[in-house]
Every structure is written in C-alpha cells, then in structure tokens.
Amino acid sequence: MSIDLTLPRPVSPPHVVRMELDAFGPVDRAALATWFGTLFTDLLAPLCPASIDELVSVARDYVPSDTTPWGPPGYARLLLSSGEFTSAAWNSALAALPSFLRVQLVQLDSQGLPLVDGGWSAELLLKDDPDFPHQVVVCAARSLFGGWLSHTVQQNWLSILRSGASLLRASGGWITLDRTGPRTAHEVTAGVGLDESLFTAAELSRGPHWATLLGPRQVAALGGVQQVLATAPCCAVEHLGGGRILLQLTEHLDEVPPEAVAELTRFLRPVLH
Numbered sequence: 392m393s394i395d396l397t398l399p400r401p402v403s404p405p406h407v408v409r410m411e412l413d414a415f416g417p418v419d420r421a422a423l424a425t426w427f428g429t430l431f432t433d434l435l436a437p438l439c440p441a442s443i444d445e446l447v448s449v450a451r452d453y454v455p456s457d458t459t460p461w462g463p464p465g466y467a468r469l470l471l472s473s474g475e476f477t478s479a480a481w482n483s484a485l486a487a488l489p490s491f492l493r494v495q496l497v498q499l500d501s502q503g504l505p506l507v508d509g510g511w512s513a514e515l516l517l518k519d520d521p522d523f524p525h526q527v528v529v530c531a532a533r534s535l536f537g538g539w540l541s542h543t544v545q546q547n548w549l550s551i552l553r554s555g556a557s558l559l560r561a562s563g564g565w566i567t568l569d570r571t572g573p574r575t576a577h578e579v580t581a582g583v584g585l586d587e588s589l590f591t592a593a594e595l596s597r598g599p600h601w602a603t604l605l606g607p608r609q610v611a612a613l614g615g616v617q618q619v620l621a622t623a624p625c626c627a628v629e630h631l632g633g634g635r636i637l638l639q640l641t642e643h644l645d646e647v648p649p650e651a652v653a654e655l656t657r658f659l660r661p662v663l664h
Contacts, residue, residue, distance in 0.1 A: 406532060406533045406534070406570070407530050407531065407532060407533065407568070407569055407570060408529075408530070408531045408532075408533060408536070408540070408548070408566070408567075408568055408644070409528070409529065409530050409531075409565075409566070409567050409568075409569055410527075410528070410529040410548060410551070410552060410564070410565070410566045410567075411526065411527065411528045411529075411564055411565060412526070412527045412552065412555045412556060412559055412561045412563075412564040412604070413524040413525070413526055413561060413562055413563050413564060413589065413592045413597070414524055414525045414526075414559035414560055414561040414562055415524050415525070415560075415562055415592075415593060416560060418519075418525060418558070418559055418560075419558070420488050422558055423488065423517075423558065423559070424485045424486070424488045425485075426554060426555060426558050427485065427488075427492070427515070427517055427527070428485050429551070429554075430515055430527070430529065430551055430555075431481075431494060431515060433547055433550075433551060434515070434529055434531070434547065434548065434551060435494060435496060435513055435515055435529075435531075437544075438496060438512075438513050438531055438535040438536070439467065439469070439496060440466075440467050440498070441466075441467070443469070443478070444478075446467060446468060446469050446476075447469065447476060447477055447478065449462070449463060449466060449468075450462060450468045450469070450475065450476070451475070451477075458502065458503070459502060459503030460503060460504070461497065461499055461503050461504055461505065462497075462499050462503050463499070463503060464499060464500065464501045464502060464503045465499060465500070465501060466499050466503075467496060467497060467498045467499060467512070468496075468497045468499070469494065469495070469496055469497075470494070470495045470497060471484060471492075471493070471494055471495075472491060472492055472493035472494075473489070473492070476494065481494075488517075490518070490519040490520070491517070491518055491519070492516075492517040493514060493515065493516045493517070494514070494515045495511050495513070495514045495515075496511070496512045496513040496514070496535075497511060497512055498512035498532075498534075498535070506534075511530070511532075512531070512532045512534075512535055513529075513530065513531040513532065513535060514528070514529070514530045514531075515527075515528075515529050516528040516529075523586075523589045523590075524562065524589055524592050524593075525559060526589075527555060527559070529548075529551075533568070540568075540643075540644050540645055542643075545643070545644050548566050548602075548644075549566065549602060549637075549639070552564060552566055552602060552604065552637070553629075553631055553637060556604050556631055556635055556637070557631060557632065557633070557635075560633065561604060561606060561635065562592050562593040562606035562607075562608070562609075563592050563593075563596055563597060563604055563605065563606045563609065564603075564604035565597070565598070565600035565601075565602055565603050565604060566600060566601055566602035566644070567600040567601050567602075568601065568644050568645055568647070569600075573585050574588070575588075575597045575598040575600070576598060577597065577598025577599065577656075577663065577664075578597060578598060578664070581663070581664050583664045587664070588664070591664075592606075593606060593608050593609075594608050594609065594612070594662070595609070595662050595663060595664055596609055596659050596662045596663055598663070599640070599652055599655040599656045599659055600640070601639070601640050601641065601644050601647050602637060602638065602639050602640070602644075603637075603638040603640070603655070603659070604631075604635060604636075604637050604638075605619065605635065605636045605637075605638065605662070606634070606635060607633060607634030607635060609662045610634050610635070610636050611634070612661050612662050613658075613659075613661060613662060616630055616634060616636065619636050620636065622658070623636075623638050623655075623658060624651075624654045624655055624658055625638045625639055625640050625641075625655065626639055626640065626641055626642055627639035638655070640652070640655055
C-alpha cells in the first residue's frame, strides 16, 4: 500500500507568510543583533500602516477603555517582548540581545481589538533556548501585503533567509504561504511533534516549502551538493556555501501547484520524518 506524503490542501486559503531558520551551536551575538535589526527594517517596517514614529506616538498617548482596550479603532500598535515598543527600547534590546526577543505588529479592528486570527498581524521572534535549536521566526498576515506579494517583496524575504542561513550556520529553514502555527504542514500531516522535529532538525528537513533551506547533513543524505544542485525539482537551486542549499520551488510564492509540492516531497523523502 502506497503512502501519500503530499501536503493536504488548506481548509481555508493560506493567509500567513512564514519564514523560519533553525540552527545549532554558538552564534556571533553582535552580528546576530545587526541582522535581526535588518530583519525588522526590511521585512516588518514596510508592513506598518503608518510610520514607526507615528505608531509609537499614538500608543504612548492612548488611554485604554472598556470598549477599545488595545488602541484606537482601525489603527495598529507595535509591541516588544520586553515592554512597550519605543525606538530607545528597541535599540536597547538589540544592544543587549536577550535570549528571547519578539516584536509584534498588532492591527486593530473597529472595536480596537486585534484583527487577525490569534491576535497578531505580524511577528518577529528570536529564541535562543539551550534545550532546543536557535530559532528565528517571521510571520506576517497576507492582508498586510495588500493582497499581492510582489517580486521585490519575495526577493527581500529570500535575501534575509540567505544571509541568516550563513550567519546562523542554519541546519534548515523555509519560507511558505501557510497557516499559522509552530509545526509545519508536513509535521501535522505526518503526526510529528514539535520537540521531535527540533531535536532532529540537523538531520531531517521539516518539510517541503516554497523556499526550503537544506542544511549540510541533509544535503549529504541526499547525495551531496552536486547531486542536489543537478536533480532538485525546483525552479531555482542555490548553493549558499558550507554545504547549505536553498531550493525555490516556483517563481512566485503564491503560485505553488500541489503537483510541484508532491514532486519536491518525493525528492526530500530520505530526509523527511
């Protein structure tokens, strides 16, 4: 009996652009702080419905009420894991770079409540847990892109993934248009828990995606750099150095046919749960 490992069709249209990098080992903290700042400037700031200064100013002067507890109806707020977002607080967080740092953009509805499922319109997360790999996660609601992910926007995300993969010496990573959640669509389908996936992230890919970063051990298990470069069923295959290869499945993030995902799944089967 054959086993179908293709990703299921989403119950509702995909609404979250998600990027993640997983890595083991020590990282140059100063370089990581600089890169994380670039992540905010290049990926999150352009999604803000107003300037950073305006968002911060309105949040500082706003007085919550029972009817509009988060902020002015139809507006947005920036939040920092260490407290309210201000330019000074953000610069201080980058300078100290704690093991957990999150920046959230919260878009508000007509009652001043978070607009998107789960509450967050966009989020940048840096997590350095000694019991798990280092993780960098970026999530952004598709609605923030005005319904269209331009070629320039997609290239910006790919550029950040490339630079982060080299800096972190990443074991794996991806960019996808998907549901929100800590597990990938493949992990949900295969019944693999998050802990198991993270512990084996160096050896096993966490699933096929529009952009799939393969770490050195995964590339070796697939036959080596030259073999993957020559045979990966993708529109673009790029060796980033250090045995890491970035696979781009199709030209456009929002045009990924199921048959392309199925073909990539078959190619990655030796390094999938």
